[in-house]
Amino acid sequence: MGKKTTHKFKAEVSQLLDILVHSLYTNKEIFLRELISNASDALEKVRFKSTADGVEDEIAPEIRISSDKDAGTITITDTGVGMTRDELMRNIGTIAHSGTAELTRMAQEGADSLDALIGRFGVGFYSVYMVASEVTVTTRSIEPDAVPISWVSDGRTDYKLQELDPESVENLPRGTRIEVKLNEDMVSQFANDAALKNIVNKHSNFINFPIFVGEEQVNTVTALWREPKFQITEEQYAEFYKFLTFDSDEPFDTLHTSVDAPVQFNALMFTPKSGDDPFGMGRENRGLDLYVRRVLIEKQNKDLLPEYLGFVKGVVDTEDLPLNISRETLQDNLLIRKISSTLVKQVLGNLEKMAKDNEDRYVEFWQAHGNLFKAGYMDFLNKDKFGKLVRFNSSFNEDAKGLTSFADYIARAKEDQKEIYYAFGPSREALGLSPYLEVFRKKGIEVLYLYEPIDEFVMDSLRDYEGLTLVSAEHAEMETLDKFETLEKEEKPEGLSDDQKSTLDKLLVRIKDVLGDAVTEVKASQRLSSSPVCLANPDGNVTSSMDKIMRVVSKDTSIPKKVLEINPDHALVRNMLTIYERDANDPFIDQAANQLFESALLLEGYLTDPHALVGRVQELLTKSSGWYVETNDK
CATH class of the missing domain: 3.30.230.80 (Ribosomal Protein S5; domain 2)
Known part of the structure; x- marks a missing residue:
C-alpha cells in the first residue's frame, strides 16, 4: 500500500464545487450521464489503442452500474483505459480558464446559468457533487505495470491520493471504478436500479458499449x-x-x-x-x-x-x-x-x-402535412425550393381534392401569359360563383384556389415564380386579360347609345347617393358578365381576404368601404336604367341599390345583420309573384 497524500483544490475548483453543492439546479440526474460519458470515452481509447497496435483486447468493453440503498452508494465501473497518478491529478482537480468573478456571477444567476457553466468550463465530473457527500475514484491504467490509484474527496477543499496494492483491488484488471456516497436526501431518488435504468434510457441509451444496471443490459437499442x-x-x-x-x-x-x-x-x-x-x-x-x-x-x-x-x-x-x-x-x-x-x-x-x-406519393405527403409545410413562406433562404413544393387546388382540377403546382400551372398557361392568378374563398363551390372569376372562366384562364388564410401569406411572400408574377384575380388588369380570346360567344344586349351612357352615369351617381359613405365609389365594371355587381378594394393592393385577416388581427369589426362595380350589360341594371329614365326618383332604384350592395357584402362575408336584406327579398318576391300570376293569367 503506497503513501497517502493530500492535495488542495485550486481556488476556482473549490468555488465551483461550492456552487454545485449549494445551487438550486434541479436536473441533478445529469451527473450519471456525465460519468457514463467519461467511461465511454475511456473505452473508445482502448478500442483505438487496440486497433493501432493490431492486438485484440481480451477484456470485454462494458460499463456497469450498481446501487446499495443501505449504504447509500452508487458505483460506476468501466473497463476503459484507466488513469495513471499524473493523469488522475491532471484530469480531476484542474479547470481551465475559470475566473472567480465569472463563477460568482453564474452562481447568483441560479440554475439556468449553472447549466451554461457546466457547458462552458467542461466540468462534467464535478456535477457528481450535486448529489454526493464523498466520491472515491479507483483507477488502473492500461499502461504496463501500472499501479492502481485511489482518489477520495468530499468536494470541499482537498482530495487524497494513494497508490494501492494491485492485489487489493478486486475485479479491476484495468479501468476506473467511481463510488458515489450519496447525500441522505438523494438516496431514495437514486439508490435504486429502476431510477438508474430510467436515467440511462433517457440520456445514454445509444452509448456504443454495453451498460449494465445490476445484471441487466439497459441500452439494447442500436444507434x-x-x-x-x-x-x-x-x-x-x-x-x-x-x-x-x-x-x-x-x-x-x-x-x-x-x-x-x-x-x-x-x-x-x-x-x-x-x-x-x-x-x-x-x-x-x-x-x-x-x-x-x-x-x-x-x-x-x-x-x-x-x-x-x-x-x-x-x-x-x-x-x-x-x-x-x-x-x-x-x-x-x-x-x-x-x-x-x-x-x-x-x-x-x-x-x-x-x-x-412519384407525384401520387407526394400528394399523400401533402394531404398529411401540407398545412404545416405552408408556413415555410417565411423561409426566405429556401424560397425557390419552397415554391417548387407548395401545392394548391385549381380551377383546372376536377374537384377539391386535386392539387396543382406552380410548374403545372405554367405548363398549362396561355401563350404570352406572364401572370399566375389566384383567388381566395371558403370553398370550391363559392369560388365557382365568385364575380371576380367570371372573366377567367370566360377566357379559359386557370386560377389557383386558396382556401386557408395562410395561403394568402404564401402568395404575398413568394410574389413570383419562374418569371411569372403571382396576381390576385380581383386585382387582375383587364387590359392584360383582353388580349386573350374569349372561348364562347356571349349573348350580350345591344350596346348602350350615347344617351343611355349619359343616363348610366347619372344612375351611378344616384346609386352612390343612396349608399352614401358605405362605398367609396360606384363605377361601371369591365370584368363582370353574369353578375350584376361586385365589390373591389379602392387601393387595388390588398385583397379582400387579406383585408379580413388584418381586421381580425386588429380586432376591427367595422365594414370596410369599397368600390361598387356595376355590370352595365346585366338585365337587372338595364331595367334599372329604364326605370331611371322614366322617373329618376323611383323608390325601386333605392331598393335595388341597397339590395345589390348588401348581396355583395353577403358574398364577401361582411354582412353581419341580414334582416334588412331578407325583408327586401320578401317584399320583392311578394310583388314579383303578383306580377308573375297576372302575366300567366293573360
Missing part, C-alpha cells in the same frame, strides 16, 4: 443512424421509428444521411404517415433529438429544423459539439446553425425528389 445505410433493412428502420415516436404505424418516409462538411454529423429522420396535431395544440411537440457522440444533449431540439418542417421526427448525432454544451449556448451556436442549414436543404431536396419521381 441505427451510425450504421451503414446499405446494411439496414426497412424493418429495422420501422422498428427504430416506433421506438423513437411511439407511433403504431410505420413511417411514411425515411431519410438517413451522413455529412462530413461543413460539420460532421449523422442524421436519421422520419416523416410520419399523418400529422400528429390537427388542431395545432402540440406545436411544442416537435424537434429532433440532439446527440453528441451517442449521448443525448437535448430532447426535441427546436433549432435544428424550422417549425414548418416540424412533422419530421428523428435524431442528429455530431462529433463536433462538446458533450456538456448547455441549452442556452446551443441556441447561439454556429455549428448548430450550420447543421440546421444542411438538414433543411436535405429535407427539402428529399421532398423535391419525391415530387419528381
Whole structure:
C-alpha cells in the first residue's frame, strides 16, 4: 500500500464545487450521464489503442452500474483505459480558464446559468457533487505495470491520493471504478436500479458499449443512424421509428444521411404517415433529438429544423459539439446553425425528389402535412425550393381534392401569359360563383384556389415564380386579360347609345347617393358578365381576404368601404336604367341599390345583420309573384 497524500483544490475548483453543492439546479440526474460519458470515452481509447497496435483486447468493453440503498452508494465501473497518478491529478482537480468573478456571477444567476457553466468550463465530473457527500475514484491504467490509484474527496477543499496494492483491488484488471456516497436526501431518488435504468434510457441509451444496471443490459437499442445505410433493412428502420415516436404505424418516409462538411454529423429522420396535431395544440411537440457522440444533449431540439418542417421526427448525432454544451449556448451556436442549414436543404431536396419521381406519393405527403409545410413562406433562404413544393387546388382540377403546382400551372398557361392568378374563398363551390372569376372562366384562364388564410401569406411572400408574377384575380388588369380570346360567344344586349351612357352615369351617381359613405365609389365594371355587381378594394393592393385577416388581427369589426362595380350589360341594371329614365326618383332604384350592395357584402362575408336584406327579398318576391300570376293569367 503506497503513501497517502493530500492535495488542495485550486481556488476556482473549490468555488465551483461550492456552487454545485449549494445551487438550486434541479436536473441533478445529469451527473450519471456525465460519468457514463467519461467511461465511454475511456473505452473508445482502448478500442483505438487496440486497433493501432493490431492486438485484440481480451477484456470485454462494458460499463456497469450498481446501487446499495443501505449504504447509500452508487458505483460506476468501466473497463476503459484507466488513469495513471499524473493523469488522475491532471484530469480531476484542474479547470481551465475559470475566473472567480465569472463563477460568482453564474452562481447568483441560479440554475439556468449553472447549466451554461457546466457547458462552458467542461466540468462534467464535478456535477457528481450535486448529489454526493464523498466520491472515491479507483483507477488502473492500461499502461504496463501500472499501479492502481485511489482518489477520495468530499468536494470541499482537498482530495487524497494513494497508490494501492494491485492485489487489493478486486475485479479491476484495468479501468476506473467511481463510488458515489450519496447525500441522505438523494438516496431514495437514486439508490435504486429502476431510477438508474430510467436515467440511462433517457440520456445514454445509444452509448456504443454495453451498460449494465445490476445484471441487466439497459441500452439494447442500436444507434441505427451510425450504421451503414446499405446494411439496414426497412424493418429495422420501422422498428427504430416506433421506438423513437411511439407511433403504431410505420413511417411514411425515411431519410438517413451522413455529412462530413461543413460539420460532421449523422442524421436519421422520419416523416410520419399523418400529422400528429390537427388542431395545432402540440406545436411544442416537435424537434429532433440532439446527440453528441451517442449521448443525448437535448430532447426535441427546436433549432435544428424550422417549425414548418416540424412533422419530421428523428435524431442528429455530431462529433463536433462538446458533450456538456448547455441549452442556452446551443441556441447561439454556429455549428448548430450550420447543421440546421444542411438538414433543411436535405429535407427539402428529399421532398423535391419525391415530387419528381412519384407525384401520387407526394400528394399523400401533402394531404398529411401540407398545412404545416405552408408556413415555410417565411423561409426566405429556401424560397425557390419552397415554391417548387407548395401545392394548391385549381380551377383546372376536377374537384377539391386535386392539387396543382406552380410548374403545372405554367405548363398549362396561355401563350404570352406572364401572370399566375389566384383567388381566395371558403370553398370550391363559392369560388365557382365568385364575380371576380367570371372573366377567367370566360377566357379559359386557370386560377389557383386558396382556401386557408395562410395561403394568402404564401402568395404575398413568394410574389413570383419562374418569371411569372403571382396576381390576385380581383386585382387582375383587364387590359392584360383582353388580349386573350374569349372561348364562347356571349349573348350580350345591344350596346348602350350615347344617351343611355349619359343616363348610366347619372344612375351611378344616384346609386352612390343612396349608399352614401358605405362605398367609396360606384363605377361601371369591365370584368363582370353574369353578375350584376361586385365589390373591389379602392387601393387595388390588398385583397379582400387579406383585408379580413388584418381586421381580425386588429380586432376591427367595422365594414370596410369599397368600390361598387356595376355590370352595365346585366338585365337587372338595364331595367334599372329604364326605370331611371322614366322617373329618376323611383323608390325601386333605392331598393335595388341597397339590395345589390348588401348581396355583395353577403358574398364577401361582411354582412353581419341580414334582416334588412331578407325583408327586401320578401317584399320583392311578394310583388314579383303578383306580377308573375297576372302575366300567366293573360
